[in-house]
Amino acid sequence: MQVAAQKILYNFKQLQPRTSWSFRHIERKETNAHTHSYHRYPAKFIPQIVQQLIKKFAPTGKEIICDPFGGCGTTLVEAKISGRRSIGFDINPIAKLITETKVTPINPKLLEKCREEFMDNYKNSQKKTLPKCSRVNYWFDTATIKRLDRVYFSIKKIENKKARKFFFCAFSHILKNCSRWLMKSIKPTIDKDKKIPDVKEVFLRHLDSMIQKNKVFYCELVKSGNLNVPAVMYRRDSTKPLPIKKNSIDLVITSPPYVTSYEYADLHQLSLLWLGRDASQFKGWHKFTQEFNEFRKKFIGTSYKQSKDVNFNSYIAEEIINRLEIIDKPLAADVANYFSDMRRFFSEIYRIIKFGGKACVIIGNTTLKGVEIINAQVAAEQMLRLGFRKVNFIKREVLNKMITPWRDKNTGKFTSLSNPAKKRVYQFEYIIVMEK
Ligand SMILES: C[S@@+](CC[C@H](N)C(=O)[O-])C[C@H]1O[C@@H](n2cnc3c(N)ncnc32)[C@H](O)[C@@H]1O
Numbered sequence: 263m264q265v266a267a268q269k270i271l272y273n274f275k276q277l278q279p280r281t282s283w284s285f286r287h288i289e290r291k292e293t294n295a296h297t298h299s300y301h302r303y304p305a306k307f308i309p310q311i312v313q314q315l316i317k318k319f320a321p322t323g324k325e326i327i328c329d330p331f332g333g334c335g336t337t338l339v340e341a342k343i344s345g346r347r348s349i350g351f352d353i354n355p356i357a358k359l360i361t362e363t364k365v366t367p368i369n370p371k372l373l374e375k376c377r378e379e380f381m382d383n384y385k386n387s388q389k390k391t392l393p394k395c396s397r398v399n400y401w402f403d404t405a406t407i408k409r410l411d412r413v414y415f416s417i418k419k420i421e422n423k424k425a426r427k428f429f430f431c432a433f434s435h436i437l438k439n440c441s442r443w444l445m446k447s448i449k450p451t452i453d454k455d456k457k458i459p460d461v462k463e464v465f466l467r468h469l470d471s472m473i474q475k476n477k478v479f480y481c482e483l484v485k486s487g488n489l490n491v492p493a494v495m496y497r498r499d500s501t502k503p504l505p506i507k508k509n510s511i512d513l514v515i516t517s518p519p520y521v522t523s524y525e526y527a528d529l530h531q532l533s534l535l536w537l538g539r540d541a542s543q544f545k546g547w548h549k550f551t552q553e554f555n556e557f558r559k560k561f562i563g564t565s566y567k568q569s570k571d572v573n574f575n576s577y578i579a580e581e582i583i584n585r586l587e588i589i590d591k592p593l594a595a596d597v598a599n600y601f602s603d604m605r606r607f608f609s610e611i612y613r614i615i616k617f618g619g620k621a622c623v624i625i626g627n628t629t630l631k632g633v634e635i636i637n638a639q640v641a642a643e644q645m646l647r648l649g650f651r652k653v654n655f656i657k658r659e660v661l662n663k664m665i666t667p668w669r670d671k672n673t674g675k676f677t678s679l680s681n682p683a684k685k686r687v688y689q690f691e692y693i694i695v696m697e698k
Pocket residue numbers: 303304305306307330331332333334335336337351352353354357498499500501516517518519520526560561562
């Protein structure tokens with residue numbers, strides 16, 4: 263293997279986990295502070311990582327921060343709290359809805375009025391239904407669909423646009439609880455024994471917790487003078503040119519998707535299915551549900567993508583693919599596609615970052631069919647070959663993941679603690695810090 267690639271492998275081998283980055287003593291209420299608990303989202307950051315990176319690499323407060331895999335907006339929320347302007351991207355329209363809600367503090371008095379408006383709408387609601395859809399009927403029972411429709415149309419009548427979005431975000435969050443979806447599963451799986459809760463009760467409980475969180479967030483931002491600090495989110499494919507001028511971003515903080523780990527489109531299909539049927543409210547969303555198979559191919563790391571011209575520009579990646587090809591050709595093709603997409607992404611962030619600006623990429627390694635998929639080392643090599651300069655590689659212990667940390671040794675699939683063939687995954691992750 264080429265010397266520079268060997269040096270990267272050697273550097274990573276020498277790394278010891280850094281306790282100052284493990285946040286061992288952080289409690290759930292701290293990771294869920296501010297607006298971070300508005301909506302579940304797989305593989306989200308713990309906000310403390312972002313806070314620490316902002317402090318270290320955006321010291322003046324004037325910096326513009328970008329997260330091109332913005333997810334549910336952790337980076338943008340933390341940027342706003344710290345008074346830095348931020349911009350986020352994600353291919354997933356649900357990510358945009360959640361993030362926009364989370365970075366938009368609403369005057370608490372207005373929100374209370376909108377809650378009353380919602381209750382009036384609910385009391386006086388007429389029978390209204392969204393267009394029928396067989397997949398909605400698959401996931402929800404008929405009585406629940408009626409109750410959800412009643413909540414949905416009571417939200418739709420709220421006049422204030424920001425508040426309406428806030429209520430829709432709460433609605434999107436409860437869809438999983440109210441469906442037949444097996445709650446802990448990251449795959450679309452029916453739970454035959456699930457007791458469906460009372461829709462209105464679940465909705466109001468979650469809404470009220472969001473209202474409380476908004477109040478604290480709003481008051482803190484007023485006090486710090488950061489209420490109007492811009493934080494904008496777009497739905498975009500980050501492997502393609504982003505609508506940002508070259509050399510304009512001071513700091514990128516991001517955590518890319520992993521290969522064949524989460525199918526984000528599948529995971530958010532309940533919200534897409536429900537909201538996507540209302541073209542007047544959620545413009546363009548119907549495309550994602552009607553052409554769902556095409557939509558899910560756009561996510562990096564998906565196994566739905568067909569093989570295409572791959573160019574990952576990494577000796578380390580090449581070795582991984584060669585090893586995998588002997589064992590499982592289709593899987594090798596998925597991983598090759600992943601590394602290829604990641605190279606495109608790194609090339610785009612190289613373009614948008616200022617000279618002297620930093621990129622912090624938080625990424626973990628995994629094993630597929632017995633082959634180690636050392637994403638972090640590949641990412642480091644790809645970035646260096648694009649012209650980035652190494653600042654630091656940090657290894658951190660992962661203590662707080664929403665999902666099961668176990669995979670089955672034989673199938674490579676996520677599994678539970680009780681499976682004797684379980685193997686710990688994502689025990690560590692890396693923060694790759696590079697400078698342009
Ligand atoms: C690990 S998650 C990021 C989570 C985020 N750090 C947070 O705290 O919420 C990766 C994200 O990448 C997004 N993604 C996948 N493929 C993408 C693409 N081609 N362009 C932009 N975003 C993409 C997924 O939708 C997902 O939200």
